[in-house]
Amino acid sequence: MIITCEKCRTKYKIADDLLGKPELKVRCHKCSHRFIVYRAAHAEDSFLLQDEVHPDYSRVIAISNQKGGVAKTTTTLNLGAALAKMGKRVLLIDFDVQANLTILLGFRKTRSFYEVLTGGVKNIGEAVVKTKYANLSLLPSSSKMALLKKKYLSQHNFEYLLRDKLRTIQDSYDHVLIDTPPSIEFFTLNALVAANMVIVPSTCEYLSMHGVSQIHDIINVLKKSINQEVECKVLITMYDERNTSEKVICDKLRQTYRDNLFRTVIGKDDKMQESHIVNAPISHYAEKSSASLQYMQLAQEIVG
Ligand SMILES: Nc1ncnc2c1ncn2[C@@H]1O[C@H](COP(=O)(O)OP(=O)(O)OP(=O)(O)O)[C@@H](O)[C@H]1O
Ligand SMILES: [Mg+2]
Structure with missing residues (x-):
């Protein structure tokens, strides 16, 4: 049936x-x-x-918050690696000109979405690289990506560019995770339109909490117009339970977002910085560390 x-x-x-x-x-x-x-x-x-059956497209998740330094890139990398460890076919998209995700996976000077849009590659699949981790691929970023904003921002329907390109390869992946920059612009809007879920990482700081409400407002506008199906969930990151003010903000986030907040909380863990230095996901650098286990739990929450 x-x-x-x-x-x-x-x-x-x-x-x-x-x-x-x-x-x-x-x-x-x-x-x-x-x-x-x-x-x-x-x-x-x-x-x-009566209706025709369409392929069951993969789950596209944008990781977004216009507040900087709240673990967007760290979450994209480590959630992606955790899903890949569970046997899911995962594509990570670095949609930030800073290219932090690309760097953390050990890539430099690769093709990116710039070549996809400007004809440097025949299709988006040609710009995707396999990482050294099983089931984990990456569409890298490069500094050339900055030129796309100028070229396409004034173009009609520019916000559909990623969604339309992605549809040609989406069947090859169970999950597509998109890392976005700390601002709402060309890349973030493209990611939000392509996504059927947005994870909003937030630290338990006052200004980070405001970033969450700002992205919620934008997603509510998108829901009413372009992307009705998108679901938005907040993820608490870098939490230090010994810090009283963080506890207060954490409770406030729980009260405000209730079902739209992941049960998993990512704690502060020194192993995370170390894993970045060796360009590895935490699950491969320190499998038993608290942050590694928490990202594994988050992956299960998403799949389950
Ligand atoms: N669980 C954690 N424990 C300790 N440090 C962490 C944790 N998660 C992230 N960090 C550190 O926090 C810093 C910011 O992380 P990250 O670069 O992922 O944030 P971001 O939101 O992507 O930043 P930007 O807005 O600049 O893109 C990094 O130095 C990272 O190593
Ligand atoms: Mg980042």
């Missing part, structure tokens, strides 16, 4: 024997919306079956 997600309209095939029960609770792989499917006799099913 074919069912359609009520929220994002993605279609799935499910085995008929699953519909032995009068109703079945399901969760959409693409947008995480939970809904109930009724067994075949239900009138709505004939409506659902």
